[in-house]
Amino acid sequence: MAKFCIEREARLGNAVKAYQEHDKAKVAALAMEFDIPYHLLRGRILGTGPPTGSGKVLSPAQEDELDQWMVSLETAFTPATPGVGRNWPYRFIARRPSQRPDLQRPLSTPNNSAPNREQVKKKLRRAIELLEVADDLDKLSPRLRKRVTGAITAGLTQVEEVAPSDDQGREMPSRKWTRNPVSRRVSAADTEELDED
Structure with a gap:
């Protein structure tokens, strides 16, 4: 409690004692004498207590x-779980x-997607190994069959090309940029020059 509140409570206690000692004391005169608001002194005389702990919903045992x-x-x-209030x-x-508890933080997006990438790599490696041994696409699931056939048609037949192993490191291979041919209109005179060469 603040120092001002403690002093005011002491003055209120003295004013209530003075009211009880005098037979017909006026509340307004006592309030002015002890420098207390009238409504506050009147409430204490009628039996209301100090406002300590009135804002708490739970008792100390319940809080523990x-x-x-x-x-x-x-x-x-x-x-x-929610229920008592939002905050x-x-x-x-x-x-x-x-x-102070350590509040839990959600995992970041790369951490959530990392196991899925590893599972995809393992399935592709296993599928290509099965194809090398059995040479049969019917044994694979439709989704895996689509991926494997896509990898094979792209020319990726080695396991390392489809899903490199983890011991090779996380370094990304450099991209090979190929230039698309530029289309330009060729006039009839230019085509004759090209044909001569």
Whole structure:
């Protein structure tokens, strides 16, 4: 509690004692004497208590139980379920600075797609090995058959060409740029010159 609130509570206590000691004391006169708002003194005389802890929804025992529950969720790597309010976990964490949990972060996109690429590489390697041994496309699934036939028609018959092994490193091969032929109109006089050569 702030120093001002503690002083005001002491003055309120003294004003309530003075009211109870005098038989017919005026509340307005006591409020002016102790430098307290009239409505605040009148409320205390009628029995309302100080406003400490009135903004909290949970008791200290419930907060401790909730703290243990959050720690157990964190160790189980599960997110907190909604229900109390939209921002209640953040307010609860703010009230407990001694126990700051590490908030879980989602995996980045390359980490999510890496196992899938490895699986595709393994399946393509296995398919080409099967084709080398059995020379039969009917044993492959339709999707894998389409990929393998696409790789074969492109001229990639070696396993390393389709899916290089992991020990070769992650270095990308340099791209070979080929220039597309430029189409230009040739006049009749130019064609005669070309034919002479």
